Amino acid sequence: MKKRIFSGAQPTGQLHIGNYLGALKNWVALQDEYEAFYCIVNLHAITLPQDPAGLRKATLDLARIYLAAGVDPSRSTIFIQSDVPEHAELTWVLSCIARMGELERMTQFKDKGKGNAERAGVGLFTYPVLMAADILLYQTDLVPVGQDQKQHLELCRDIAERFNRDYGETFKLPDPYIPPVGASIKSLQDPEKKMSKSDENPNGSILLLDDADTVTKKIKRAVTDSGTTIDFDETRPAISNLLSIYQILTEKTRHECVEHFQGKGYGHFKTELAETVVEFLRPFQERVREFDDETIKSILQPGGERAREIAADTLGDVYVALGIE
Numbered sequence: 001m002k003k004r005i006f007s008g009a010q011p012t013g014q015l016h017i018g019n020y021l022g023a024l025k026n027w028v029a030l031q032d033e034y035e036a037f038y039c040i041v042n043l044h045a046i047t048l049p050q051d052p053a054g055l056r057k058a059t060l061d062l063a064r065i066y067l068a069a070g071v072d073p074s075r076s077t078i079f080i081q082s083d084v085p086e087h088a089e090l091t092w093v094l095s096c097i098a099r100m101g102e103l104e105r106m107t108q109f110k111d112k113g114k115g116n117a118e119r120a121g122v123g124l125f126t127y128p129v130l131m132a133a134d135i136l137l138y139q140t141d142l143v144p145v146g147q148d149q150k151q152h153l154e155l156c157r158d159i160a161e162r163f164n165r166d167y168g169e170t171f172k173l174p175d176p177y178i179p180p181v182g183a184s185i186k187s188l189q190d191p192e193k194k195m196s197k198s199d200e201n202p203n204g205s206i207l208l209l210d211d212a213d214t215v216t217k218k219i220k221r222a223v224t225d226s227g228t229t230i231d232f233d234e235t236r237p238a239i240s241n242l243l244s245i246y247q248i249l250t251e252k253t254r255h256e257c258v259e260h261f262q263g264k265g266y267g268h269f270k271t272e273l274a275e276t277v278v279e280f281l282r283p284f285q286e287r288v289r290e291f292d293d294e295t296i297k298s299i300l301q302p303g304g305e306r307a308r309e310i311a312a313d314t315l316g317d318v319y320v321a322l323g324i325e
């Protein structure tokens with residue numbers, strides 16, 4: 001029996017190369033070894049206000065990006081969260097298990113709620129409970145997530161353990177999956193910050209749908225550190241970040257990259273990096289264009305059905321354990 005993995009992304013904002021290198025690339029690589037569930041979490045998206053037409057389009061666009069990146073619907077289940085109503089149902093149950101104090105400690109709530117709990121939506125507060133439901137419904141073994149989601153995963157385990165203790169063994173406890181090559185890509189404008197969908201400075205991230213000119217301009221404008229050598233160096237986070245992007249895209253070792261640019265200057269390096277990124281994005285964007293809405297829907301629909309079978313089983317067990325069914 002293959003172990004099961006579950007991950008998801010919100011259909012908000014435009015995906016950037018950091019999302020690809022940090023998450024999607026791993027999702028694709030994990031498909032053989034694991035039984036994978038990749039979800040488009042549109043119910044999470046509405047924890048902040050969304051334009052309805054924009055959300056509908058972004059949902060299909062995100063599926064297009066998963067598929068273009070190489071997520072393969074014959075091996076992995078790709079689905080939209082709202083197509084499986086058990087996610088919302090289990091969220092209610094788990095919100096009776098989770099504690100206010102636990103949720104109040106979630107740093108993402110403090111960030112996204114901008115410290116103003118009085119004005120924040122209740123859904124933003126219970127966001128991690130919905131995420132726990134996502135994971136627990138599938139009896140997930142491993143969850144590939146970035147550093148910023150570790151706290152949510154811890155909470156998910158705590159909720160599952162409490163439920164199991166109080167109502168009998170029902171949920172598998174999921175572990176975080178840490179990718180072998182850690183790839184936390186930073187902003188091109190501020191290497192102390194993660195490359196982010198919500199960055200106000202468009203030059204901070206290379207979007208997966210950026211054209212060649214835009215990519216080249218953004219890389220030329222990327223901040224660099226003082227110094228001249230092209231090297232991985234903790235004291236020079238900007239050049240290290242750019243070099244990481246190069247390394248992961250070319251699948252070279254760190255040593256090979258450093259050797260390759262030995263004696264070369266920043267200008268030369270940036271030109272070659274821009275070419276590498278453009279060469280990677282070109283076929284990717286072609287694949288994105290090939291998936292029309294009908295094709296996407298014909299993949300998401302059976303994905304939702306397959307997911308729902310498993311989710312309904314788990315929810316049935318939960319209701320029996322609680323005395324509801």
Ligand code: TRP
Binds near residue numbers: 006008041044134143
């Ligand atoms: N909260 C995650 C993020 O913002 C998205 C997400 C929702 C998720 N449900 C999940 C990730 C379940 C992993 C597993 O990145």
